[in-house]
Amino acid sequence: DSGVTQTPKHLITATGQRVTLRCSPRSGDLSVYWYQQSLDQGLQFLIQYYNGEERAKGNILERFSAQQFPDLHSELNLSSLELGDSALYFCASSVASGPLYNEQFFGPGTRLTVL
Amino acid sequence: DQQVKQNSPSLSVQEGRISILNCDYTNSMFDYFLWYKKYPAEGPTFLISISSIKDKNEDGRFTVFLNKSAKHLSLHIVPSQPGDSAVYFCAAIRYGQNFVFGPGTRLSVLP
Numbered sequence: 774d775s776g777v778t779q780t781p782k783h784l785i786t787a788t789g790q791r792v793t794l795r796c797s798p799r800s801g802d803l804s805v806y807w808y809q810q811s812l813d814q815g816l817q818f819l820i821q822y823y824n825g826e827e828r829a830k831g832n833i834l835e836r837f838s839a840q841q842f843p844d845l846h847s848e849l850n851l852s853s854l855e856l857g858d859s860a861l862y863f864c865a866s867s868v869a870s871g872p873l874y875n876e877q878f879f880g881p882g883t884r885l886t887v888l
Numbered sequence: 889d890q891q892v893k894q895n896s897p898s899l900s901v902q903e904g905r906i907s908i909l910n911c912d913y914t915n916s917m918f919d920y921f922l923w924y925k926k927y928p929a930e931g932p933t934f935l936i937s938i939s940s941i942k943d944k945n946e947d948g949r950f951t952v953f954l955n956k957s958a959k960h961l962s963l964h965i966v967p968s969q970p971g972d973s974a975v976y977f978c979a980a981i982r983y984g985q986n987f988v989f990g991p992g993t994r995l996s997v998l999p
Contacts, residue, residue, distance in 0.1 A: 775931060806986075815892065815977060815989035816932070829986055863931055877987070879924075879931030 776800065777880035779864050785886045791852040794883045798845055798866030804828070805847040806877060807839055810861040822847055851885070859887045891915045892980050894990040901997050907965040909993050911978030914959065918980040918988075923952060923963050926975045926992070935976075936963070968997045 776799035786792055798805050803824045808816040809832075818831035822841035833839075836854075841847040851858060861884050865877040893912045901907045911921075919940040924932035938945040938952045938961065945952050951964045965972055978990040 775933065777931065808989075815890075815894075815991045816979075816987075818986045818988075821986065831986055865931070876922075876934045879933065881929060881931050 775878040775880065777864060777866050777878050779862075779880035779883050781883060782881065783884050783886070785888065786854060787888055788854055788856060790854050790887075791850065792854065792885065794849040794851070794862050794864075794885070796847045796849070796864030796866075796880055798847070798864075799878055802866035802868050802878070803845065804867045804869060805841055805845070806865040806867070807833075807847070807849050808863040808865065810863060810882075811857075812860075816863060819849070854887045856887050859885055861885075890991075891918075891988050892978055892990040894976075894978055894993045896993050897991070898994040898996070901968045901995065903970055903997055903999050904967045907963075907968045907972065907995055907997065909963040909965075909976050909978075909995065911961045911963075911990055912959060913961075913980050913988075915980070915982070915988075916956075916959065917982045919983055920981045921952070921954060921961050922979045922981070922987070923950075924977040924979060924989075925972075926977065932977055965995075968995075970997050970999050973997045 778797045780795045806821045807819040819833040821829040839849045861882045863882045864880045922937040923935040926932040954961045975992045977992045979987045
């Protein structure tokens with residue numbers, strides 16, 4: 774158990790809909806990272822928050838947004854969903870503000886299926 | 889354009905033998921490399937890492953080798969155990985930037 778929790782575990786929805794994925798980092802970690810893993814692909818970095826502020830952006834679509842709240846949990850919002858958005862979404866956390874060489878601790882992921 | 893490649897989607901090895909997982913990268917600016925292991929229904933967990941100033945790092949049964957001139961790294965597991973069966977991701981990072989992950993290799997260790 775990494776100490777990072779993600780809810781829900783599974784999500785099935787239809788095209789055009791909007792969903793929210795939730796992540797709670799390990800106790801004491803200030804950084805939260807979101808990744809997308811599509812079929813047979815590596816983990817694609819989406820976005821990072823540090824202590825409530827956006828710190829880095831990767832290949833995140835404009836239809837996607839995220840935020841980190843004062844209690845440090847984070848939410849990833851996916852809207853106008855398309856079939857291609859079906860993937861595993863992982864959240865990770867770390868102590869420091871930047872990825873640098875810090876170990877990231879991953880949650881179990883949320884599997885999103887768009888029908 | 890995949891900057892980190894793991895060209896073997898799967899690998900099967902007999903228990904007790906050596907497992908060798910390979911990873912190639914294209915960006916010569918990467919200066920730190922990591923291996924993560926992932927079991928089904930769990931998130932990836934950190935396994936071992938290596939800085940670009942080294943060519944080998946060892947941790948118990950796990951050894952990572954880095955060949956900078958070939959832009960290639962490999963993970964050796966000796967001896968392999970059934971509990972090592974998992975998907976292994978190679979990741980690379982350039983200082984101050986975010987991780988770039990490979991697509992993973994599924995290792996099956998047969999008893």
